[in-house]
Amino acid sequence: MRHHGPGSARAVRAALEEVRPRVVLIEGPPEADTLVPLAADEEMRPPVALLAHAVDEPGRSAFWPLAEFSPEWVAVRWALEHDVPARFIDLPATHTLAWGRQQDEAEVVGERPLDAEADADTAEAEAAGDTATDPAAGDTGPVPTPRSAPDPTPDSAPDPDDVRIDPLGVLARTAGYDDPERWWEDVVEHRGAGKGDALAPFTVLEEAMAALRETYGSGGHDRDLVREAYMRLQVRAAQREFEDGVAVVCGAWHVPALRQKTTVAADRALLKGLAKVKTDMTWVPWTHRRLSRASGYGAGIESPGWYGHLFSAPDRPVERWMTKVAGLLRAEDRIVSSAHVIEAVRLAETLAAMRGRPLPGLSETTDAVRAVMCEGSDVPLALVRDRLVVGDVLGEVPSTAPAVPLQRDLARLQRRLRLKPEALERELELDLRKETDAARSGLLHRLRLLGIAWGEPAASRGSTGTFRETWRLRWEPELSVRVAEAGVWGTTVLSAATAKAEADAVAARGLADVTALAERCLLAELPEALPTVMRILADRAALDADVGHLAQALPALVRSLRYGDVRGTDTGALGEVAAGLAERVFVGLPPACAALDADAAEEMRRHVDAVHGAVGLLGDAPAAAQGRLRTRWQSVLRVLCARDTVPGVIRGRAVRLLLDDGELTQEEAARLMGLVLSPGTPPADAAAWIEGFVGGGSGGGMLLVHDERLLGLVDAWLTGVPAEAFTDVLPLLRRTFSAYEPGVRRTLGELVRRGPAAGGGAAPAGSGIPGFAAELDQERADAVLPVVRLLLGLDEVAETAGEDLAGVTG
Template sequence: MNGEEAPGPLLLGVRHHGPGSARAVRAVLEDARPDVVLVEGPPEADALIPLAGEEDMRPPVALLAHAVDEPGRSAFWPLAEFSPEWVAIRWALEHGVPARFIDLPATHTLAWQGEDGRDGGGGDGTDPATGSAEGDRGPGAAAPGAPDERSGAAPGEGARPAGDVRVDPLRVLAEAAGYDDAERWWEDVVEHRGVGKGDPVAPFTALEEAMTALREEHGSGEHERDLVREAHMRLRIRAARREFGEGVAVVCGAWHVPALRRRATVAADRALLKGLPRVRTDMTWVPWTNRRLSRASGYGAGIDSPGWYGHLFGARDRPVERWLTKVAGLLRAEDRIVSSAHVIEAVRLAETLAAMRGRPLPGLGETTDAVRAVMCEGSDVPLTLVHDRLVVGDALGEVPATAPAVPLQRDLARIQRRLRLRPEAAERELDLDLRGETDAERSRLLHRLRLLGVGWGEPAVSRGSTGTFRETWRLRWEPELSVRVAEAGVWGTTVLAAATARAEADAVAARGLAEVTGLAEHCLLAGLSEALPSVMRVLADRAALDTDVGHLAQALPALVRSLRYGDVRGTDTGALAGVAAGLAERVFVGVPPACTALDADAAEEMRGHIDAVHGAVGLLGDAPAPGHARLRARWQSVLRTLSARDTVPGVLRGRSVRLLLDDGELARDEAARLMGLVLSPGTSPADAAAWIEGFVGQGSGGGLLLVHDERLFGLVDAWLTGVPAEAFTDVLPLLRRTFSAYEPGVRRTLGELARRGPGTRGSTAVAPGQPGFAPGLDTARADAVLPVVRLLLGPDGEDEGAGAGAGVTG
């Protein structure tokens, strides 16, 4: 930085998102009254500057640039109310002064992203100009305009060598001043410094001197793209001086000020810009959030406490008292006992801590310590709430409806207004009753957006009814979803058209049958009736060609679940019924051959398929299948076949018997007979143990079955006691897996029954005084249950309750 210095424009070097810098910028502009204000940012956004003065524009907001032909390649330039750039733009609009952006155009920035293979700012929540491999990223540098820390390490972590310019300049200056915390140093020298006393330009002069010393020591830090950006800024400043004279004010990152002050030739600057790659770019304003401004979100220019900085910027006087009053209000809303006396004492403690620590005013650290000690009784649990709600904050900005947007974004905004689904930064749960038209439309919208990759809502487990007419969603709007909407715009101009086109394309591109059936389910959930025929054609073709029974078995449950949605959503599922019946028939034919000659792992996997098919057939009910048979009857025939074949692994034979028994298609005596055959001495212990695992294993209610069926319990007990010693160690792991899945109470009961021995349950042979058992029924204790039964069943179930009680006492 040995170039000759010359007087020039008013250069205001700032810390991006710094309220102290913002106040100082406003004071200087009020004093200097420049003829034009130049701000670090992409020049393509010059036409969007007037929107910043609209009444319905509320920060935090961000400039969004994305490649026209590749919307996923994008970058953000976030601005908060306390960002110096935002303050400068608003001052210019309020005073009728032209305002312009002077940073490198986004057309080059996004092209650099493609060269580097980076995702855009919308993809990972990073700050603007992420395509610049080393340089700072527009209005969001990690320090006062300094190159960001590519590692993303927070201050104090991952320290680099002293000569590495990528160390946060704030940290370097703080260490030079004897501070071990850059944020604390910045608060002391800037945020707690009064504005309007003396020369308003003085703080910028001091910061420029510090940055000049740093750049004389480190140069550009081999960040070549910084040099390119600064060359473009100098050219724009020259053009403004030719047009407006010397009344030019420049608001930029402090790191760039020495480079902009240096005299350089026009030819040299243009040479740096020659041959830069470019892509066609669109720009607009999008809402931003405080949470995305925070460093914890991964944003390279992030600050630790955007909510606190917003408070400092907005509080005209007594900021500590006003802040602690906010904290008290939040804690009271959460039903914590916080009085005005707590606030007074917290203020005193914060001021005392500041004096002990040699600080001019209490900062966030002192107020946080005071809140913990006085209002939270030393607990960090309520303090976490204060941090999330106030220190960071849930603020979500708004942009005018006149802001440029892709047609899909406009259609989404129109639907959101009509359905009263306002995007919010805070996470919230939304319970939907699909029997109502508005809630049904909300459900369809959220499912369509998920299909388009716009994850505004995530399905959640409902805490109320579990019926198919209820849905619960967890909603949270993140700024990068605006990029996802722009990406989805290639599929259509409306949400419905885009989701339909995306579903049809995904069906053709799907690799497996299960993916297509899942897509058919999504089409029904999203109400995409126009896409469903195309998806069903692909599904029918894939099902006809796929000979893997496992794939067919995986696809059937999703298809059957889709049939149920027609009951509440009013969707025509006639085409699905035919495909589901045909798919079920193919499963029925293919399952028996597929269950032979399987090893233990393959048998366990097939057991899962059989359970899934059984559940699907139960949902289908008695729907007609090809050949005028009934699906349920056909499936029961398949299960009988499996239960009787010696070539089928024991776990599958036992599972088939159990499913038939649960459906009432097999008498208990017959089930006991089949178990007796399997547990006879002629069957190997390993095969018998596998049969038991299939019959009563994996927590499928088999434990209760053994508790209540003395004959089955006796067969298992007799077989287990007769297993030869040399085979017992082989079957023990499988038996442990079978019985360990039972509830603790069931295991205790089975152990008690085994201790007493078979043949003693439910008879007078039970020894008097046996804990938990009696020789006969205690009718008095049974009658005492009746009031509880009536209470559970309700007034309409009184007769049923009485009947139940009569059955118990009898």
């Protein structure tokens, strides 16, 4: 048979019903025999996968995925329903994982290791042979699109030693098909199990595979020879025990080898000396998306959702499919009627007849959906492909399945916090002022620290408060491996995250890494890890003399203080370290800003911005003396803006930061700008000063719009730049002004075209800018209040327009 195919699954079930074997042998790791009874558990919902991992190296693992329409799953279920023993007979996982350890590429035999799973063309992983990744042999998934399938004619047959053949690709080309998937659908998937001899399809397929094996030998899959030797030994043992009542469910490619007459000694010789590793195995949830070939799964299929539909539909599969599609499109507010469904079914059937197919396949139904329901557009069709053709079905496994202690603790927390793993990505909004949401945030942060990326932080919409968090959640099957791998740190999520944080702090290379880790410890609420992290942080900060490193570390510490306050965490020690780090930055920053080239000056300017933002938050921290740090920082900025040895971009930014904080009047800022833009300053230095003052995303465009004195200074300097120097300063000026919003650039252009207002005060009464005056225009303010109330949903009418305006701005 061929795996992950509804036609194959139905054929296997029909054959088992007809022959009624006394034992069913299935291609798969024998270590899973003890897990077979769990397949009958009411909590078991495919798709699922057998997961094997090395006990001493959990990251070395292999999956054997099974869907509801997989022949192996059907065989297991049939055996359990009829009280017949079901045994797996492929090479044990203990050898499979050891084989992978021996490879320089760290690839697992029969399954690609987790990190290599995305490489669908990795030769070793596909050649090996467990149930999950031998596409050419038909092992757990339909054959992928053939990669250089050989010409079937004898005179052009390639050397078997130089090619890894795709068996079904060869058969499809022999039958005149350019697509092996379409050929397989026509000859197997779209034909029912039939009546009469249920074994006839298997007999025909065995003859075809025997011809291929005779021509190509192992077809480049040399490790199959070892696997097949082991399977032959297991078949012989079952025949001695059950005589003729043995049924073997395996990939079609292996059948000729299992029929081959060999001696027991020869088979054992092939297995002699195989390496072993201690292995654990369990069931884990899988997803339709990870069954798809697009996920990188070597034995993947193009359309797991479609195949699942074909297997589960009792009758009229095309009609039922079109109804599903219509329901999906309607849910997305597209107009789809029952007439669309009827017409799409008719078109799909017509296309199948014109193309000589027994039934409409996925290509015919897709073409019909595009033409009838999507009006020829591929945009809604992409949604159909994603949600239905592939699908986001996530399997479930019983709570009684074997699991590492960390996995059990995580499952308990998921139930308590009502965070059910889902295959479909969803957003989760958290309010950290609520106990449950704070606990959810802590769990997600702890998992991220352990390398279990179930949730990814996202930008919050509608609020910038630190009490809100937004996460994107999506459970992927390989996260089960990450959980097993993280089990070395502890038996609970809390203990494991604490141990991992302490180890990361010791191994951290730079100061910024330790401060970032301190922030993550606070976010994850790991109070027991903080003392170790803070001790290492203090030691690193005392030894690091690089101002850039100190400036990089300070923002993370201050964010930690802020987040700690939201979560009610004691951050006294963290505040003391942050205050000490800030003092060291203040002392070392002015000397560090001298004699910098353009790139280094731009990087230091970013450090200045980061420190300024951090001090603004740190000044409000309980550990900081009232106003002391902020005052010290303002004095540092005054030093920077006054030193000629400091690059212009830093001096300009220092002036701007002082102006924004109200520590510098507009008249003083205009005086400093006038000095810099005087004829004695080289144009390149002046342009760098302007970049620091109004560039870098600082909102400088609005400053120039509202202060025509500054705009006039820039305009006068720019028009006076000599022609020979203008080309040199143009790139920097373009970078400065191109960052402005289109509306700001347009307003600036109008102001420059009109010319700055005469007399140019910083905020003159009648500034010359339409809509701005010295005082509030009460009549114009009243005019906007109804719209403002409508936007804010205010029901009560305020007594005065002034009170309304104050409430809105407040």
